Amino acid sequence: MAKAKRVLKWQRDPEGMRLRILEAAKAEFATHGLAGARVDSIAKKAGANKRMLYYHVGNKEDLYLEVLEGAYEKIRAEERGLDLEHLEPPEAIARLIDFTWNYFIRNPEFLALLNTENLAKARHLKRSTKVKSMHSPFVEMIRTVVTRGVKSGDFRAAVDPVQLYISIAALAFFYLSNSATLSVIFGRDLLSKDARDERLEHMIALVLAALTGKSIAAFGKSKAPKLQVTAQQAV
């Protein structure tokens, strides 16, 4: 009877199963893209059966969309916890950059998912009702910081918050998302601790120098590490 009885049958756990499926799917889609992802592989990783995916979520594309929406929800949630209102404008921008950078580092699948979705020309995102509704009041948050900075004299000129946000995301996103090819091209490991610190410093220096007019050298060394926004995990 020792081995004979198999593994105590199985237990029911719909919610848990659903989560495990989505988690496994996120990993799979992130590493292989939409077309490269294998449904069977997701099932196995989730400790499930292929049929379960269809039972709990839907077909491959539904699954993918759900994963994508989840990813957006997660970052937006963390962003909301940033509250830049109570910081001096330059500090606020620095914190935003720091957060964005570290979020991307902590969640590499997010980068991959976005790239995958853009390869698909945002085909899935377009048909998503959820995501469209959550276009963050984040832009407003940034707009406030910028105008506040201009008034206080910290910033020299107003900047379109959308442009600024995209630029900040760009500086971090591109570096991390393309670190593999860039590392080969430039022959240096761009993901080493030192390289990452240097990059964060550079980004903050670049943006703040542009906004404040102070020398790009004024934002060196000390700044970045100090304000480490690790932001409470929002899940």
Add this chain to the structure above:
Amino acid sequence: MAKAKRVLKWQRDPEGMRLRILEAAKAEFATHGLAGARVDSIAKKAGANKRMLYYHVGNKEDLYLEVLEGAYEKIRAEERGLDLEHLEPPEAIARLIDFTWNYFIRNPEFLALLNTENLAKARHLKRSTKVKSMHSPFVEMIRTVVTRGVKSGDFRAAVDPVQLYISIAALAFFYLSNSATLSVIFGRDLLSKDARDERLEHMIALVLAALTGKSIAAFGKSKAPKLQVTAQQAV
């Protein structure tokens, strides 16, 4: 005899065929990624037969690598024609940004290919002998511009040319590569003529303001359109 004789048999054209295959492959890989690309589809688009791909290039991955190498060669070639040496440092940087931006716009497949390769963790690029040897003397070109700018007093502080190059590429790359999702999120068409002009202006303003210390507003409106670097096609 009018229709009977078919289409005059066929003509031999190895080089032409090879080019058509690579061109078709570039388009296919760019739109569907590596896993999503279909060999048959490439063949059809090239006006060829699947067997031809294997005959002239090799299997799917070989084909992909060749396309990727070609893409790198092309941009490096155009970059070489930029000669920033004869420009005032700020002009040189502006021109570099302008060129990068317009190159990306003219060659959207390049962006997609890079993303695809990064999804694959640069697996193919690593085993490429060609690409590694051509890591542009481009970095040196930029380094020269920067140090020249510092000496002349145009720039306030020296910046690591690699960081600067990555940042410039980032500002353009991310915006264009992610325009699909960003457009959905922000609810505006980021690829309209106006939006593109605005973006170019913003990028130049941001980088030059950071480097020179002049107000971010000083680089408005007029600058960008004037120096249109369309760069002679290098193929």
Add this chain to the structure above:
DNA sequence: CCGGAAATTAACCCGTTGGATAAATACTGT
């Protein structure tokens, strides 16, 4: 304790896809 719904498994279906084989056709040098 039992009947039925919910959850899970095992097995199969069938179009697709990368790749291979073999035969046909054009071209080249001699």
Add this chain to the structure above:
DNA sequence: ACAGTATTTATCCAACGGGTTAATTTCCGG
């Protein structure tokens, strides 16, 4: 001309992969 090679076409196939069907097991309300 003609042999030999380079190029191209026409089929074929085994594996894969998404999706489905049907049977099995757990659980919950009455």
